[in-house]
Amino acid sequence: MMPSPLLDTDMTITIDHITRRFGNYPALDGVTLDLPEGEFVALLGPSGSGKTTLLRIIAGLEYAEQGTISFGGQDVTDMPVQNRGIGFVFQQYALFRHMTVAKNIAFGLDVLPRKDRPAKADIDQRVDELLDLVQLPGLGGRYPSQLSGGQRQRVALARALARDPRILLLDEPFGALDAKVRRELRKALRQIHDRLGITSIFVTHDREEAFALADRVAILNLGKIEQFASPAEIERDPANEFVRDFITDEVDDKPALSLVRT
């Protein structure tokens, strides 16, 4: 629907030797990954492993000191976040609290330059479509503060999808939700991904969640990729000691280094 500068290109994501330091501590230390188009990938690791930093660098919300990011062969390392054609779902949703749900979802379309902006009626229709997609029909008039956590999460997802991004990035999408809502939303997210076929990456520290949801899982530790494979492969053949421990133990709440944002 949206004219995107990256539309109709192949949406593999190539991460090449990305390095980022916070002070003296390497948050990411030469990370290299190839994510095939249309896959659903989890970035899994303990706190401080650099997984959120990597996601934010892919989005363009954070910069890499070294290395390059390409989308479908096009180098986007220096491209501002606005032009990357991504949708981003934030950990605490970051909904615009002074706007209704409908206005939140329409935001990406409302800020388009006049010549690219759809007509008001088309935007309204698109908002309704998206509300249906995330199973919140009729809630467009509410304010974020009037929604439950799970509903806010769905609105954040709808908002991120409004401009038809080719890549969807989600930062701990289920982190703040209770177990039942988590399971529902997981299923919904997977269905939406399969329906739209967009390359999706989500960050999680929950092994079970990553394995249940993702086509492939990248396990990070201390700024490095320990293994990148399908859940079955990782379980059958863990690449090293760390991966073996991580997938068998409950190491969720054992921060590797708590100084740094995960």
Next chain:
Amino acid sequence: MSRTAVKRPDPLQPSRPVALGLLVVAIIYVSVLLLLPLAAVFVEALRNGWEAAAAAIVDADAVAAIKLTLLVAVIAVPANLTFGVAAAWLIAKHDFRGKDFLLTLIDIPFSVSPVVSGLIYVLLYGAHGWFGPFLQEHDIEIIFAVPGIVLATVFVTFPFVARELVPLMVAQGRAEEEAALSLGANGWQTFVRVTLPNIRWGLLYGVLLTNARAMGEFGAVSVVSGHIRGETNTMPLHVEVLYNEYNFVAAFAVAALLALLALVTLALKTYLEWRHHDALAAAGH
């Protein structure tokens, strides 16, 4: 036996004598320090009746003072509104070297005595000041003229907007701005559509404080004004002149008008909060 027998007193509340005692202290405190002086201004102004008070206000020098005060406020408030928002945005939403130093700089007008601020401007722009000879050569009057009064007022009211907004914007964080950017908004759209609406109530409050202080400033303005009647006297200065001339009714009449302007601003704020109560509640303020 019966459930409706005696109601248990709320154990989380103070006992009745303590509560009453606190209430009385609060009422006395507020009355003596806030209400009584305010009432006294109006009582004194109307001591000789409405006509005398009105005459003091329509007096040519008083009208000139009122006009000058409003002119100063009209310049100082937008100037510090713009600066305050820009500074708060920079400090709250960005990381840079020297951030704490900038915050300290913004606080200088709060920590320096207003008289000292006035004197600094005399030292810089007065006839014998650093730029005095240059200004005289080019026939520019700053000290003992309107520009000096405006400068001193802008200086004194410098921190109000920024100080009001910084904690608010820090608490709100950057996530909504990042969301706007990730949705394709440019910097200006992000600021106007996301940042500004989120701070509008804090901003309103900062502007009202700035305005109240701009109209009421005495010390700094007194030093740079020169007290030329009908020309460089603002309302607070005019009040002092009248009072020193034992013209008490006129002095209190002008003071009452000044107090009324402040009360009107407060009423306006309360009205806006009441009008937008629903929006405020929904936005989680």
